[in-house]
Amino acid sequence: MRYWKTAIGLVLTGVMLFPVYWMINVSFTRETDMRKSPPSWFPVNGTLEGYRAVLDQQLPYLGASLVVGLGTVALTLLVSAPAAYSLAKLRPRGGGVLSFVLLIAQMIPGIIMAMGFYAIFLSTGVLNTIPGLIVADSTLAVPFAVLIFTAFMSGIPEELLQAARTDGAGTFRTFWSIVLPVSRNSIITVSLFAFLWAWSDFVFASTLDQGGDHQPITLGIYHYIGNNNQQWNAIMATAVIASVPATILLIIAQRYVAAGVTAGAVKD
Amino acid sequence: MSRVTQTKVRPAGGLAPLEGRGHRVAARTRSGQWAAWAFLAPVAVYLLVFYAYPLYRNVELSLRNYTVRSFVQGDAPFTGFANYVKIFGDATFGPALWHTVVFTVVSLAFQFGIGLALAVFFSRNFRLSATLRALFLVPWLLPLIVSASTWSWMLNSDSGVINVVLGAFGIDPVNWLTSPDWSLWSVTIANIWIGIPFNLVVLYSGLQGISPAIYEAAALDGAGGWQRFWKVTFPLLRPVSAITLLLGLVYTLKVFDLIWIMTKGGPSGSSTTFATWSYRLGFGNLVPSFGPGAAVGNLLIVMALIFGLIYIRVQRRQAHT
Numbered sequence: 001m002r003y004w005k006t007a008i009g010l011v012l013t014g015v016m017l018f019p020v021y022w023m024i025n026v027s028f029t030r031e032t033d034m035r036k037s038p039p040s041w042f043p044v045n046g047t048l049e050g051y052r053a054v055l056d057q058q059l060p061y062l063g064a065s066l067v068v069g070l071g072t073v074a075l076t077l078l079v080s081a082p083a084a085y086s087l088a089k090l091r092p093r094g095g096g097v098l099s100f101v102l103l104i105a106q107m108i109p110g111i112i113m114a115m116g117f118y119a120i121f122l123s124t125g126v127l128n129t130i131p132g133l134i135v136a137d138s139t140l141a142v143p144f145a146v147l148i149f150t151a152f153m154s155g156i157p158e159e160l161l162q163a164a165r166t167d168g169a170g171t172f173r174t175f176w177s178i179v180l181p182v183s184r185n186s187i188i189t190v191s192l193f194a195f196l197w198a199w200s201d202f203v204f205a206s207t208l209d210q211g212g213d214h215q216p217i218t219l220g221i222y223h224y225i226g227n228n229n230q231q232w233n234a235i236m237a238t239a240v241i242a243s244v245p246a247t248i249l250l251i252i253a254q255r256y257v258a259a260g261v262t263a264g265a266v267k268d
Numbered sequence: 269m270s271r272v273t274q275t276k277v278r279p280a281g282g283l284a285p286l287e288g289r290g291h292r293v294a295a296r297t298r299s300g301q302w303a304a305w306a307f308l309a310p311v312a313v314y315l316l317v318f319y320a321y322p323l324y325r326n327v328e329l330s331l332r333n334y335t336v337r338s339f340v341q342g343d344a345p346f347t348g349f350a351n352y353v354k355i356f357g358d359a360t361f362g363p364a365l366w367h368t369v370v371f372t373v374v375s376l377a378f379q380f381g382i383g384l385a386l387a388v389f390f391s392r393n394f395r396l397s398a399t400l401r402a403l404f405l406v407p408w409l410l411p412l413i414v415s416a417s418t419w420s421w422m423l424n425s426d427s428g429v430i431n432v433v434l435g436a437f438g439i440d441p442v443n444w445l446t447s448p449d450w451s452l453w454s455v456t457i458a459n460i461w462i463g464i465p466f467n468l469v470v471l472y473s474g475l476q477g478i479s480p481a482i483y484e485a486a487a488l489d490g491a492g493g494w495q496r497f498w499k500v501t502f503p504l505l506r507p508v509s510a511i512t513l514l515l516g517l518v519y520t521l522k523v524f525d526l527i528w529i530m531t532k533g534g535p536s537g538s539s540t541t542f543a544t545w546s547y548r549l550g551f552g553n554l555v556p557s558f559g560p561g562a563a564v565g566n567l568l569i570v571m572a573l574i575f576g577l578i579y580i581r582v583q584r585r586q587a588h589t
Contacts, residue, residue, distance in 0.1 A: 022422055035426065083310065109572055136318075218413045232421055235421075242411055
C-alpha cells in the first residue's frame with residue numbers, strides 16, 4: 001500500500017517537472033530536429049551546439065550577472081544585518097514603525113520602483129551601469145533580509161550578549177564578534193536568496209540596463225528570444241545554465257532555510 | 269518575489285510580528301538609543317533614498333506632462349490629474365482591469381486548490397515524500413525568464429509539445445500565444461505552474477501544525493477521509509489559507525516578467541494587465557509616455573497596498589490569538 005503513494009508521488013512530480021525536463025531536452029536537440037513532428041522525447045541524437053553557442057556568446061552576460069549578484073549580496077548584508085541587530089536587541093524608539101515600513105516595502109510592485117529609479121538614474125548618470133543595477137536589485141532583498149535577520153537574532157540568548165558586555169565589549173564589538181558569527185546560518189540564507197533574486201531579475205535589468213555595456217544573463221536570454229528565434233537549443237541551453245544557481249540553492253538551502261527560520265541554530 | 273513575479277515566499281513575513289514578545293524590558297537609556305539608531309541608520313537612509321525617493325519621483329511623474337526632452341531637462345509642466353483622467357478614458361483601461369482580475373483570480377484559485385491537494389497528499393508521509401516535496405520547489409526557484417521562455421516554446425503553435433500531446437487525443441492545434449482568445453489563458457497556466465510550490469510549502473507547514481489527536485478523535489467518531497478533510501482540516505487551516513491567499517494576491521498583482529516575455533501583453537492587447545500596460549507606456553514604445561505609465565503604476569500600487577494592509581491585519585490578529 002505504501003508504495004502506491006510513492007508511485008503517485010513520482011507521477012505528480014514528473015508532471016510538475018516536465019517543463020524543466022523539456023527545457024533540458026530541447027537544449028540538446030539538433031537544429032534540424034527542432035521542428036520535427038512528433039518531437040524527440042529523449043535527446044537521442046543529442047548535440048552540444050546549443051552549449052557551444054552559450055560559451056561563444058553568453059559568457060559576458062553570465063559574468064555581469066555574477067558581479068551584480070555578488071554586489072547585491074554585499075549591499076544587502078551591509079544594510080540589513082546591523083539594522084536587524086538593532087531591531088532585535090537594542091530596542092530603538094520607532095523600531096516598530098520601521099518594521100512595518102519594511103513589511104509594506106515588500107509589496108510594492110517592481111515595475112513601479114523601476115520607473116522611479118529610471119527617472120533618478122537618468123538624471124544622476126548611473127543609468128546602464130552595474131552599480132545602478134546592484135542598488136535597484138538590492139531593493140528586492142533588503143526588506144526580506146532585515147525581517148529574517150530580526151527573527152533570527154531575537155532568538156540569540158540575552159545571557160550571551162550580557163556576558164560579552166561584562167567582559168567589556170561595546171555594542172559594536174558585541175555585534176561584530178558575537179552576533180554575526182552566531183548568525184552564520186541566517187547570513188547564508190539571506191545571501192543565497194539575495195543572489196538568486198538579483199540573478200533572476202528581469203524588470204530592473206530591462207528598464208535600467210537596456211543600453212548598458214554589461215548586461216545580465218536575463219537580458220541575454222531576452223535578446224536571444226527576440227533576435228534569432230530559430231536557435232531554440234541555444235536559448236534553452238542558456239536557460240539551463242541560468243538555472244544553475246537555483247539548483248545549488250535548492251540543494252544547499254534546504255538545510256539553511258530551515259536553519260534560518262527555526263532559530264535553534266544558536267547551538268553552534 | 270519578487271517572481272512570482274513574483275510569487276516569492278517570504279517566510280520572515282510570517283515570523284517577524286511573532287517576535288518581540290520574548291523581549292526583556294531593557295532600560296531605554298539615552299546612550300543606548302544612540303547606539304540603537306546608529307545601527308538602524310543605514311537601513312533608514314536606504315529606505316528613504318531607494319524606496320521613498322523613487323516612489324516620490326513616480327508620483328511626480330504621474331502629475332506632470334513629461335516628454336523625452338522635459339524628462340532630461342526636468343521642466344515638465346504640472347498638469348494635476350490629467351494623466352489619470354487620460355488613462356481612465358483610455359480604451360485599454362477596461363480590458364486591462366478585466367485581464368488583471370481574471371489573471372489574478374484564476375491563478376489564485378488553481379494555485380491554491382492544487383497546492384492544498386498536494387499538501388494533503390504529501391502530509392501522509394511515504395517513502396521519498398520529503399525528496400519529492402523538495403523537487404516541487406524547482407519551478408518557484410527558477411528565474412522567471414527561464415520558465416517563461418520554456419513555456420513559450422512548449423506552447424508554440426507549430427512545434428510546441430503541448431499541441432503534440434493534444435493532437436494525440438485528437439484535439440486540433442491551439443494558437444496559444446498568437447490568438448487573442450488564448451493568450452491570457454496561456455500566461456495564466458504558466459503562472460499557476462510557478463505559484464503551486466509556494467502554496468504547497470505554506471499549506472504543508474500549516475497542516476503540520478494540526479494535532480494528529482484531532483484526526484484520531486474524528487476517526488473514532490466515524491468520520492471518513494473526505495469528511496475529515498472538510499470538517500477538520502479545512503476549517504483548522506483557514507487562518508493559514510487566508511495568509512496564503514492574501515500574500516499570493518499581492519504577488520500575483522505584480523506579475524509582469526512572465527506576461528511580457530511570453531506575449532508582451534498581446535496579441536492586440538489580449539493579455540495586457542495593469543503591470544504590462546504600465547511598462548508598455550513607460551518603456552515599451554519608441555516614444556515613451558512616462559506620465560500615464562506612472563499613473564497606471566500608482567493605481568497598481570494602491571491595489572497592492574490595500575490587500576497588503578489586509579494581509580498584515582489578518583496576520584497581526586492571528587499572532588495575538
